[in-house]
Amino acid sequence: MQKPWTALAAALASLLLVMLAPPLAHADDVGSTTEYVTISGADDTDLKALVITPTGRPGPHPLLVMPSAWGTNNLLYVGAARRLAYESGYQVVSYTSRGFWDSGGGIEVAGPKDVTDARKVIDWALDNTDADPDRIGMAGISYGAGISLLTSAVDDRVKAVGAMSGWSDLAASIYPNETVSFQTVEMLLAVGRITGRLGDDLEHVEDEYRRGNLQPALDIAPERSAATKIDLINANDPAVMIAHAWNDGIFPPGPLTDFYSGLSTDKRLMLTPGDHATPEAFGAFGLPNETWESLTRWFDHHLRGVDNGIDAEDPVRLKPNNGSGGWVTYPDWESVTATTDTHYLTEPRRSFERWQSTGGLSGDPATGWDYDIRTGVDTLANSGTLLASGALQQFADIPTGVSLPFVNRYRAGVWTSEPYEDGATVSGAPLAHLTVTPSRADTSLFVYLYAVDRYGTGALITHKPVTLRDAAPGEPVAIDVELDPVVWDVPAGHELTLVVDTKDPRYTSESRIGGEVEFGSPEDDPSWLSVPMA
Known part of the structure; x- marks a missing residue:
């Protein structure tokens, strides 16, 4: 049946x-x-x-x-x-x-x-x-x-x-x-x-x-x-053309950029704001759509032999994940990052300006400190909701946000940079190098990078989870967490902020209530955040 x-x-x-079905027509x-x-x-x-x-x-x-x-x-x-x-x-x-x-x-x-x-x-x-x-x-x-x-x-x-x-x-x-x-x-x-x-x-x-x-x-x-x-x-x-969204919650873009770099064929990469399938969905129904227009040109050139110039264009085509910026093009994925800002994590402390403990992102190494958080309870920092958050970013330029002053510092580590007075563009995959000491063998951490205005309102630039499995409780371990790649225009006067907590509704967490994680920065291996810039 x-x-x-x-x-x-x-x-x-x-x-x-x-x-x-078309109307009856002549053969020609x-x-x-x-x-x-x-x-x-x-x-x-x-x-x-x-x-x-x-x-x-x-x-x-x-x-x-x-x-x-x-x-x-x-x-x-x-x-x-x-x-x-x-x-x-x-x-x-x-x-x-x-x-x-x-x-x-x-x-x-x-x-x-x-x-x-x-x-x-x-x-x-x-x-x-x-x-x-x-x-x-x-x-x-x-x-x-x-x-x-x-x-x-x-x-x-x-x-x-x-x-x-x-x-x-x-x-x-x-x-x-x-x-x-x-x-x-x-x-x-x-x-x-x-x-x-x-x-x-x-x-x-x-x-x-x-x-x-x-x-x-x-x-x-x-x-x-x-x-x-x-x-x-x-x-x-x-000839391979890859089109994808920065905020794809089902298949994040990081593995695809690595795959693209490994291809030796004729290739093209398009990354644009949106979530899973949202950039090209309307084009599938036959409506005007940038992705499908590019795909048609791709097939026309490689299958029909049309000299439409697509082979002479820069193959990597990126649209910033925020704002109204147009396409930016590059000859390859490696060229997406022009320079790298390295920020060293400093000890989180309270101050008159910051009533909750907050560390800095400094140009010089800061070592010999430690900072503990409790695990198993979520904070206001999170990666948003599957499909909905990326679509809001694409169609309304509404990012996944956070009010930084209200992120519970007993449950999260927070480090913030000096303001980028002239603005900046994050372009590529940020990398966080952290030394952490878990109290339990299995612990999940969630790493977020925000652009934060002077009022403490943050917009999520990118994130990544990491789970420590079979770790030795009480023993420090150094981890490298590569966040998903992105192009994000940081407005003038905004700061970059790194937040690390232990729960996120999008993922399963191994962190349990009653556990602890200690962040540190040993003298021989300082903790740092590397931010790629255009």
């Missing part, structure tokens, strides 16, 4: 086909047709697809294959696909990834069967449409982006890839620095159960996760991570 949402998806697809009219089909994937699993075919153009046509995102179906890209077909002559196949909605099978989390599915969709298109076997591209959002990259590692027919809001390292995304990204994991599992059927591997992973055992998830992650297959991708040499 069909699940209700399977029947619903089929009905919606049929309705959309009627809406999108330029347009497109849309057909709902079933394609046999791995293990003969039925994959439901929309096939958008250009009309009025001589073939063969360059082929674009688009796997659906997590929890969505083949309707996701139909607006963009139709534009690609009738404006540029692409043969497009948008299909529902296995395990979701109207497709069969179970959710494999971009496993080998998903890659085989994508290759079989290519096979089907070459056999059943007027697609050109020498001009094949893949594109997708989120889950579809991951499957596209993974397919390009094993199928040299894929000549170009567009990966929007995807991932390169699955473990680093959902388990950053050995800290569970709780809101992400729970949302993905819930959406998977609502919109599809979990495969055997995912069922086992969830069962063990509920028992507190993350090892099965970590075991399957490398096979599902393009970062582990970068040599294969480089060998196949597809």
